[in-house]
Amino acid sequence: MLEAEARAILGVTERLGDAFLHALHLVRECTGQVVVTGMGKAGHIGQKLSSTLASTGVRSVFLHPAEAVHGDLGRVGPGDVILALSNSGSTEELLRLLPLFKRMGTPVVALTGDADSALAKGADAVLDIGRIEEACPMGLVPTASTAALHAVGDALAMTLLRSRPFGRDDYALLHPGGKLGRSVLRVFELMRTGRANPLVLDTARLSEAVVVPCAR
Numbered sequence: 001m002l003e004a005e006a007r008a009i010l011g012v013t014e015r016l017g018d019a020f021l022h023a024l025h026l027v028r029e030c031t032g033q034v035v036v037t038g039m040g041k042a043g044h045i046g047q048k049l050s051s052t053l054a055s056t057g058v059r060s061v062f063l064h065p066a067e068a069v070h071g072d073l074g075r076v077g078p079g080d081v082i083l084a085l086s087n088s089g090s091t092e093e094l095l096r097l098l099p100l101f102k103r104m105g106t107p108v109v110a111l112t113g114d115a116d117s118a119l120a121k122g123a124d125a126v127l128d129i130g131r132i133e134e135a136c137p138m139g140l141v142p143t144a145s146t147a148a149l150h151a152v153g154d155a156l157a158m159t160l161l162r163s164r165p166f167g168r169d170d171y172a173l174l175h176p177g178g179k180l181g182r183s184v185l186r187v188f189e190l191m192r193t194g195r196a197n198p199l200v201l202d203t204a205r206l207s208e209a210v211v212v213p214c215a216r
Contacts, residue, residue, distance in 0.1 A: 001135040001143065004133065004134070004135035004143070004144045005135055005143065005144045005147040005148075007144070008129075008132045008133075008144035008145065008147055008148040009147055009148055009151045011129075011130060011132070011148070012129050012130070012148050012151060012152055015128055015129065015130055016127070016152070016155070019125055019126055019127060019128065020127060020155075020156070020159075022124075022125040023109045023125040023127055023156060024156065024159055024160060024163070026081050026107050026109055026124065026125055027058075027081055027083075027109070027156065027160055028160055028163060028164070030079060030080065030081040031078075031079035032059070032077055032078060032079030032080035032081070033058075033059035033060055033061055033077075033079075033080050034050070034053055034058055034059065034060040034061075034080070034081050034083060035060070035061055035062075035063050035075065035076050035080050035081070035082050035083070035106075036049050036050040036053075036060060036061070036062050036063070036082075036083045036085070037062070037063040037064070037065050037068070037082060037083070037084050037085070037094065037097070038065070038084065038085035038086060038091075038094070039065050039066070039086070039091050039093050039094065040091075040142070041142040041146045042085040042086050042087060042091075042142070042146065042149060043062075043064065043065075043085070044146075045085060045146050045149045045150050045153065046062060046083070046085045046153075047062045048150065048153070049083065049085075049150075049153035049154075049156075049157065050062040052153070052154065052157045053157050053160075054174075055171075055174055055175065056157060056160075056161045056166060056171070056174075057164070057166045057170055057174065058157075058160065061075055063075050063076065063082075065091070065093035065094050065096070065097060066093050068093075068097055068100075069093075069096060069097070073097070073100060076101070076104060076106055078105070080106050081106065081107050081108075081109065082101055082106055082107065082108040082109065083109050083111065083153075083156075084097075084108055084109070084110050084111065084119060084123065085111045085112075085149055085153075086110070086111075086112050086117075086119050087112060087113040087114075087129070087132075087142060087145040087146070087149065088112070088113065088114060088117065089110065089112040089113065089114040089115075089116075089117020089118060089119035089120050090114075090117055090118055090119065091119070094119055095118050095119060095122070098118075098119070098122040098123075102122075107124040107125075108122065108123040108124055108125075109123060109124065109125045109126075109127065110122075110123035110125070110126045110127065111127045111129070111149055111152055111153065112126065112127070112128060112129070113128070113129045113130060113131060113132055113145055113148075114128075114131075115128040127152050127156070129145065129148040129149060129152060132144050132145045132148055198212040198213065199212075200212055
């Protein structure tokens, strides 16, 4: 199974060319937010992609296709760019949104395994992962294809990161918690100074040290 997914990811590297640069340009020049959408397993990959973009300073939101037609389409606004994920490129819930995105003037980048699909034909840029044999013994469960979608999404996010001014200090600001947050903390954010750092002489008695007030 791992070999099948590894082959799928490596195979995609040969397919990224001018289309990838076009997609990168659309996302980089986005003046609004990057709206990621997808159904099922591709939708879960899309949520991770949106989270990755947000964590690296790119305003992003995940739009559930089914909820979009019941009011969540209001999440999309002027200057936004759509990243639509669907291995088949024929996901009905996504296709219903294409005319609406076009009416709103919002460019669409399709991440799909079928460059001739309805999704690809309705998109402004297509990142084609190609036909991928799933690791599933039935050839049905999305496994290798979702791994490839995941990798392409990460490649887009990391290439975008390299093209923008975003450093460790910016990353630290967006990651104040957890192990990642602790790894990028600066000393001044933890150290005490002034009245918050009471001092006593090294010759002081312990009873004297424990009663020194500490301002907070």
